[in-house]
Amino acid sequence: MxxxxxxxxxxxxxxxxxxxxxxxxxxxxxxxRVIQADQAAHLLMEPGQVCYYKIVESFGSGILRGDQKIDREKMAAVVFSDKEKLKRLNQIVHPAVKEYIIAEIKRERGNGTVxxxxxxxxxxxxxxxxxxxxxxxxxxxxxxxxxxxxxxxxxxxxxxxxxxxxxxxxxxxxxxxxxxxxxxxxxxxxxxxxxxxxxxxxxxxx
The missing domain is CATH 3.40.50.300 (P-loop containing nucleotide triphosphate hydrolases)
Structure with a gap:
């Protein structure tokens, strides 16, 4: 412990x-303090965030909505039936989510309020x-x-x-x-x- x-x-x-x-x-x-990995992933896929450009570069602008945000339904359709593409997406998102979570835990421990x-x-x-x-x-x-x-x-x-x-x-x-x-x-x-x-x-x- x-x-x-x-x-x-x-x-x-x-x-x-x-x-x-x-x-x-x-x-x-x-x-x-509740941290949800899914919510962290959504945040990190927003324009300007760490995963955004890597995902667009890997999967093309066809996965974007009119406001240039990633359309998760379009992206899901692209990776759902292709294991290699899903693997590539996971390799972008999962390590970034883990880093974000580690940083949030460190911040909460520093604050000591929860x-x-x-x-x-x-x-x-x-x-x-x-x-x-x-x-x-x-x-x-x-x-x-x-x-x-x-x-x-x-x-x-x-x-x-x-x-x-x-x-x-x-x-x-x-x-x-x-x-x-x-x-x-x-x-x-x-x-x-x-x-x-x-x-x-x-x-x-x-």
Missing amino acids: RQNKIKVLGITGGIGTGKSTVLDYIGKMYHA PFIVLEAALLIEDHYESICDEFWYVYADEDVRRQRLMQYRGYTAEKVKQVMKNQLRENVFRQHCQFVIDNSSNIVENTYEQIDRGLIEHEFL
Whole structure:
């Protein structure tokens, strides 16, 4: 355990498990700093930011909107069916996101005004964020619950849900790498909150 430093809690889990519910609660209830890798990536792809010109140079101006911002839907269409292009995009974005997150953690530790930091990243395990985080927590939900949420709240088709889930880590891999599991399958959100409260106390984040 790192001494005299604000701890970093890594949150991960498959799509539709309800990670945003967990992050919202921890941020509001405990006043923790919440950092989301996806939001950092969006910021770094804005005009003038570190990833913008590299992406435009790699994929052409056809991915830009009228206001010269990157159209993420157009970009997704370009890389979705081409593994090499997706790999190239990831090689641009992922290291930049990690650098941004490390800098934000350093800044928060310098300020010393938050009790702890929560980092959410879909690729927390694959991108080896264990060097940054004190612990990984896995947000779990039953597959049927996830499927229902994605179709109801995101408008995914059954086929799209199947495709997205197929490309994600298996449950046993998440459990193997994480020190605590939050079961967010229940419709009663207080059940999830109770698990978070207990975990933060037992794992000494408070």
